[in-house]
Amino acid sequence: MAQNFDAQYRAAAQSASRKIEGVLPEKLRSEVHYLQNSIRFVAGGGDTPETTHRIMLLQQLRRAIIQHTTVRFDYHTRHARDGKGEQNSRAADPYGLIHFPRGWHMVAYCHLRQDIRHFRLDRIDNLELLSRTFQRPVDFVMQEDKANSSRQLMVRVLFDSEVARWVQEARSYYVIDEEETQDGLLVTLKIRQESEILQWLLGWGQHVRVLEPESLRKRMLEEAEGMLRNMVSHPQPQYPRQP
Numbered sequence: 001m002a003q004n005f006d007a008q009y010r011a012a013a014q015s016a017s018r019k020i021e022g023v024l025p026e027k028l029r030s031e032v033h034y035l036q037n038s039i040r041f042v043a044g045g046g047d048t049p050e051t052t053h054r055i056m057l058l059q060q061l062r063r064a065i066i067q068h069t070t071v072r073f074d075y076h077t078r079h080a081r082d083g084k085g086e087q088n089s090r091a092a093d094p095y096g097l098i099h100f101p102r103g104w105h106m107v108a109y110c111h112l113r114q115d116i117r118h119f120r121l122d123r124i125d126n127l128e129l130l131s132r133t134f135q136r137p138v139d140f141v142m143q144e145d146k147a148n149s150s151r152q153l154m155v156r157v158l159f160d161s162e163v164a165r166w167v168q169e170a171r172s173y174y175v176i177d178e179e180e181t182q183d184g185l186l187v188t189l190k191i192r193q194e195s196e197i198l199q200w201l202l203g204w205g206q207h208v209r210v211l212e213p214e215s216l217r218k219r220m221l222e223e224a225e226g227m228l229r230n231m232v233s234h235p236q237p238q239y240p241r242q243p
Helices: 007-022 026-036 049-067 164-169 195-202 214-233
Strands: 069-077 086-100 103-110 115-120 124-133 153-159 175-181 184-191 208-212
Touching (some): 049 086, 086 115, 184 195, 195 214
Antiparallel strands (some): 069 086, 069 124, 086 103, 153 184
């Protein structure tokens, strides 16, 4: 984890860790060392451009959070209302960072939406710290923010038993409940708009069935019909094989 921050705070964290270990009883210190050698935080595939980009974002956002500095950035969204991806400029007051199994999220007050939102770091480009500062609400609690009050749309979907295990492994951020039934894995999600989970659901193909709302059932059907039309109406292109 320390590699995600700059040298000043990395050194401080390592120093604090050494001091804490120094006052532990010998038996407990041995157990700590054993755990340190048995557990790893898997952050990505090495020193790739994407990993470097993510680390730079974390460093900038850590500084913005500590200094209460507003940030501006370009944000990419998928499956917007017109069915296509889009990019727009956002200004936000960063309140904190959360690491989920599939990546980092910034929790921030969005000036455009005038509400607290989660922003995936892998969708952020051109981040800059502005001269404007802010004060985080004294009653803000990171744990409570996950159940964002703006997410009011309830979705229920059923995955067949063939993929149930893999669905749990690749759990969507919006899932609030899972129940194993004789028909498969019943999953409940809470979202702001259907576009937030459409791509994730489509990725499970014939193994998922939307139970509600009806509008999402229709949208899934439209997407499936569109994929079929695309396959049928376009002849298979011929590309030269690689030697």
